Amino acid sequence: MMSQEPVVRIKGVSKRIGRRTLIDKLDLEIPSGQVYGFLGPNGAGKTTTIRMMVGLMSISEGDIYIGQSSVREDFEGAMKQIGAIVENPEMYKFLTGYQNLLHYARMSPGVTKERIDEVIHRVGLSNRIHEKVKTYSLGMRQRLGVAQAILHRPKLLVLDEPTNGLDPQGIRELRDYLRELAHTEGTTVFVSSHLLSEMELMCDTVAVIKQGKLVDVKVLKTGEETEQQAETAFEVDKPEEAAALLGTGAVDGGSVIITADKEGIAEINARLVAGGIRVYGISKRTRSLEDQFLEMTGGGQIG
Amino acid sequence: MANFFKLLKNENMKIYRRLRTWIMMGxxxxxxxxxxxxxxxxTGGDTEIGAWDAFTNLTSLFFLVSIFSAIIFADIVASxxxxxxIKLLLIRPWKRSKVLLSKLLAGLIFSLLLTLIFIVVNWALSFLLFKNIxxxxxxxxxxxxxxxxxxxxLYRYVDMVIICIFAFMLSTLFRSSGIAIGLAIFLLFAGNILQALLRPEKYAWTKYVLFTNMNLSRYMIGDGSAAGMTLGFSVAVLSVYVIVFLAVSWIVFMxxxxAA
Incomplete structure (x- = not known):
């Protein structure tokens, strides 16, 4: 499903304003067909990177390639492949939703009237599209924002903090929609956020940035989790005895923590039960992205 | 080029779909x-003022067209x-220079349209209300x-375009419609006063000041040729100002x- 050619190549990109370095020689490749998260504390340079990617900010050093097109050398070629919402999707409030879409459709080659209707239907705005945007709720504006971003069937969809100001239902809709886009249409989605739990649910891969530098790239959805060794907590009545019986494991409150794979867990459970220990619960202790994130960026000062 | 026409269509849509525009035209x-x-x-009757005289008098209301056009120019980038x-406008496959050009042209089209309305209305009024031609x-x-x-x-239109392009530059510079509109209207009204104060006969350098060269109509009645200034000279000086205003707009916008 995924082709090997990365959709975005960020090559040694720096952004300097005066003496301050906001982004420091950033290198990043975004593979196609994924929901790719861009995570970092406030002020880490997420928005700056995204703005350089879509041409809203100039690049001080290095270059960004969208497919084969350089943002610096072939701006129009690069932008044809990108759809984006940078922060809140601001619309012309005195125009109707349809007129707003028409406005952006005119700016991209090959967007037909049928395509506009298809997109409107897709984001579920058919009933209100001919009303002025000033009558829209934030959720509806967000949908219109997604609509304008996907009108020209971009290879890459860039979203900067898309869940800001959305209610839980809106967040969920957006998340489902983005995953669907990536997995059924092969659109690569690059999404920045500081909401860790959201990123965990939404993304296949997450790049972590701190003070303008790439800290780590984590693959979240491998599909092989069950085969891996994982920290597992056995909640039992007598944790010390259980640990002694197994000859391994750390006691943590009412639980014994043991690292084991799928088969190992079943075996340990059988030994505990056979040893006369009552097992109340078995749960995998996956460290949340939040823990990992805080570990990586921990205690950083705002640069 | 057919594509560029679409950009212009967009800018026109954003001008004429606003109630404000129709109020101005009204x-x-x-x-x-x-x-x-x-x-x-x-005047009580049609014996004293001829239709063309009335037309000439009404033409002094051209400042309305100037103000309204300046408002559109001051707003078109800043808004x-x-x-x-702007965040959604500049991420399209269009170079910024073309986006800005479409805005400038849309503004000029609006100013022309408003001027035409003004002329037609004044002409109709003059010839309806005043019979003695x-x-x-x-x-x-x-x-x-x-x-x-x-x-x-024509000269009034030239003055208006200069003020509008000044407003356009301020609009791109400050990204604030308020400052741009305010300064442009100030220029419009202070121009005459400054023109009276800055006497090229006394100080030679004032020949190159913007205000001294505006209001080209004075050359029609042989006035204003003081200190060797001619219509050609003023047109040249004004052209330089317009080019500078446009260059500043382009460089800043590009x-x-x-950010935020």
Whole structure:
């Protein structure tokens, strides 16, 4: 499903304003067909990177390639492949939703009237599209924002903090929609956020940035989790005895923590039960992205 | 080029889909109508003022067209920043220079349209309300009433375009419609005062000041040729100012980082 050619190549990109370095020689490749998260504390340079990617900010050093097109050398070629919402999707409030879409459709080659209707239907705005945007709720504006971003069937969809100001239902809709886009249409989605739990649910891969530098790239959805060794907590009545019986494991409150794979867990459970220990619960202790994130960026000062 | 036409269509949509624009156009019709009726009533009959004289008098209301056009120019870039829509406008496969050009052209089209409305309305009012067409001795030698008014309007239009392009530059510089509108209207009204104060006969350098060269209509009646200034000289100086205003707009708009 995924082709090997990365959709975005960020090559040694720096952004300097005066003496301050906001982004420091950033290198990043975004593979196609994924929901790719861009995570970092406030002020880490997420928005700056995204703005350089879509041409809203100039690049001080290095270059960004969208497919084969350089943002610096072939701006129009690069932008044809990108759809984006940078922060809140601001619309012309005195125009109707349809007129707003028409406005952006005119700016991209090959967007037909049928395509506009298809997109409107897709984001579920058919009933209100001919009303002025000033009558829209934030959720509806967000949908219109997604609509304008996907009108020209971009290879890459860039979203900067898309869940800001959305209610839980809106967040969920957006998340489902983005995953669907990536997995059924092969659109690569690059999404920045500081909401860790959201990123965990939404993304296949997450790049972590701190003070303008790439800290780590984590693959979240491998599909092989069950085969891996994982920290597992056995909640039992007598944790010390259980640990002694197994000859391994750390006691943590009412639980014994043991690292084991799928088969190992079943075996340990059988030994505990056979040893006369009552097992109340078995749960995998996956460290949340939040823990990992805080570990990586921990205690950083705002640069 | 057909594609560039689409950009222009977008800018036009953003001008003419706003109520404000229609109010301005309405005022350009209503205010001259009121003044014309007042003129007709106060003179009591059609013996004193000829239709062309009335037309010439009404032309002094051209400042309405100037103000409204300046407002559109002052707003056309700044409002995109105020609304935040600039973030969605500049991420399309269009170079910034072309986006800015489409805005400049849309503004010029609006100013032309407003000028045409103004001329047609004034002409209709003059010839409806004032019957006596020929009044001799009102216009300078060598001008027919028609050619005099046409040339006068042309010079007023030139003044307006200069003010509008000044407003356009301020709009891109400050990203604030308020500052741009305020300064442009100040220029419009302070221009005459400054023109009176800065005497090129006394200080040679004032020959190159913007205000001294505006209001080209004074060359029609042989005034203003002080200190060797001619129509050609003023046109040259004004052209330089317009080019500088446009260059500043382009450079600033092309280089600006769109942050928060």
């Amino acid at each position: 005022l350009v019709v209503i205010i001259p109508a009121l003044v014309a009726v007042l003129m007709a009533v106060s 995109e920043f105020t609304w935040g829509t 020929s009044t001799p001795g009102v216009y300078p030698a060598g001008y027919s009433p028609f050619s005099f008014n046409l040339e006068m309007l 280089r600006r980082d769109v």
